Amino acid sequence: MSKSDSISMSVIRRLPRYYRFLSELDEQNVKRISSTGLADIMNVTASQVRQDLNCFGGFGQQGYGYSVGQLKKEIQNILGLNHSYQAVLIGAGNLGTAVVKHLDFQKMGFRLIGGFEIDPDKIGGTLGDIVISSETELESFCEVNRVDAAFLCIPKQSVDGTLERLYRLGIRCFWNFSHYDISVKYPDTVVENVHLSDSLMTLCYRMTNIAAENKI
Amino acid sequence: MSKSDSISMSVIRRLPRYYRFLSELDEQNVKRISSTGLADIMNVTASQVRQDLNCFGGFGQQGYGYSVGQLKKEIQNILGLNHSYQAVLIGAGNLGTAVVKHLDFQKMGFRLIGGFEIDPDKIGGTLGDIVISSETELESFCEVNRVDAAFLCIPKQSVDGTLERLYRLGIRCFWNFSHYDISVKYPDTVVENVHLSDSLMTLCYRMTNIAAENKI
């Protein structure tokens, strides 16, 4: 607690990557690893590994290193992956459907409990183990169910109205796939953006400027 | 040129966002905007806007501000969106399919020219205006077509082998949806990652630590 309220976003965004590499080592039955060892396979500096981990506590042991299994579990706890935050899918189009089928939410601290759509062809159908309901039922659903987060997979032009409803329903946490900047209008929300087109444009920039990049 | 070979990643990753807001202003027929005006609607500092834009040249005019249309076009050029980089889709499962249907690659500097799959049910089918071929045809396809980039939408365990083949075929640019760190093994590649699970875990962390976040 005392430590954790000043962790920078830079550190936080590196945590899932640590978790990924530690899980892999764990699967390979590696029992211990030094900051240097971890840094080598992750292509970062050992200093950074130690600094990052020490934001949360001293998980290592001088002269020995870190226990892979223990460190993995620590990071799992730090990330809060043991939670079961209840989430709804807003928009069960191509992208929403793919994301739901692609990921194991339970392993990432979430439980998907419902989906909402405008398209009449999709309403009433199922996706994994959730039912797709009409978006008009959003309010009545939220009366009965606790909803901690919304996964926004609707086009930009629909976001404004839907977001207002979700906000009024008390939802403050969003996984946002739309090209819309939620936190500009709603500063008191927690938003993680997956801006696919921003990412692709960045790739385009870098391809266009490879020469410059290689010079470094 | 002289300026552009020292642009930091922080600046580059902000460019698509500028582009997005400028496109919106342009659609709304706004003709001019000051750094302060743009900063306000984007929730950043005016200083940052001016610093960022000046990495590429003086697009503004003292006492007036920036011409929305001109600035939009400048950033479009800087990003290289006028290109038509030829890309292949590796993996036409849920995610690959959704991404292709969801985005207009042409507007982002790319042209999708082919897709590859293992699943026999999908081979021979089409997706938008591309044909899905067997992944065994990758090599012969690349002999006939110039391929600038690959969009990787295959599961982690298939990446290693496929990546080696793509690398051998001369492909060095990747849009990577798999949980695999390409640049660790291939340092001379240009990789943009879309790590969905990393993003969701970050959301989980932030939801778990909202109190701390609000204190700031």
Added chain:
DNA sequence: TAGATTGTTAATCGATTAACAATC
């Protein structure tokens, strides 16, 4: 001309890296 706003330099702030004493 006077007011507005840029481009750019200087100051501040934060993040990364290096170094090393503590200690297993």
Added chain:
DNA sequence: TAGATTGTTAATCGATTAACAATC
């Protein structure tokens, strides 16, 4: 004990913000 490796402090580096002279 000696060697290894952490936790942590100090030094460096980079990115953001502030300030202001240049100028439209």
